[in-house]
Amino acid sequence: MKLYKVKKSNIDNKGLCANQDIKKGTKIIQYRGKIITRKKSEEDPKFDNDKAIYLFNLNKRYDLDGDFKYNTARLINHSCNPNCEVKGAGLKIWVYAIKDIKKNEELSYDYGFGFDEDFKNYPCKCGSRNCVGYIVRSESRWRIKRSKFYKSHK
Numbered sequence: 001m002k003l004y005k006v007k008k009s010n011i012d013n014k015g016l017c018a019n020q021d022i023k024k025g026t027k028i029i030q031y032r033g034k035i036i037t038r039k040k041s042e043e044d045p046k047f048d049n050d051k052a053i054y055l056f057n058l059n060k061r062y063d064l065d066g067d068f069k070y071n072t073a074r075l076i077n078h079s080c081n082p083n084c085e086v087k088g089a090g091l092k093i094w095v096y097a098i099k100d101i102k103k104n105e106e107l108s109y110d111y112g113f114g115f116d117e118d119f120k121n122y123p124c125k126c127g128s129r130n131c132v133g134y135i136v137r138s139e140s141r142w143r144i145k146r147s148k149f150y151k152s153h154k
């Protein structure tokens with residue numbers, strides 16, 4: 001049985017959710033895509049953006065472009081309080097549970113966007129208690145809390 005299924009998401013259009021209880025540390029789904037050289041990803045205007053959501057760095061020479069329909073893991077949404085992380089293992093990338101996840105809970109990870117002038121174009125609707133309202137990596141969220149755009153949800 002698969003550990004996940006596609007569902008309508010509370011966060012955005014579509015998402016993945018747990019098809020059964022999942023223990024912390026479990027490999028849930030492979031993040032599939034095409035391996036490209038970093039030289040190529042650096043030159044391709046398609047990736048000329050900090051917010052290249054589907055591009056992952058594998059190592060010094062290679063990136064993985066996951067922007068393909070067959071990559072079901074791309075449906076996973078960002079959350080300010082994620083239950084998964086995306087990690088490389090050799091030239092493969094997997095989505096791992098970083099918490100125990102209950103059946104039917106939506107899967108999410110931190111997209112890792114930096115804080116820059118266009119963060120306002122990436123609102124976050126994850127609904128977690130600690131949501132800062134925008135998709136920004138956890139290490140940079142304090143910057144949002146200091147900005148005039150921050151609206152506390154509490």
Ligand SMILES: [Zn+2]
Binds near residue numbers: 124133
């Ligand atoms: Zn959020």
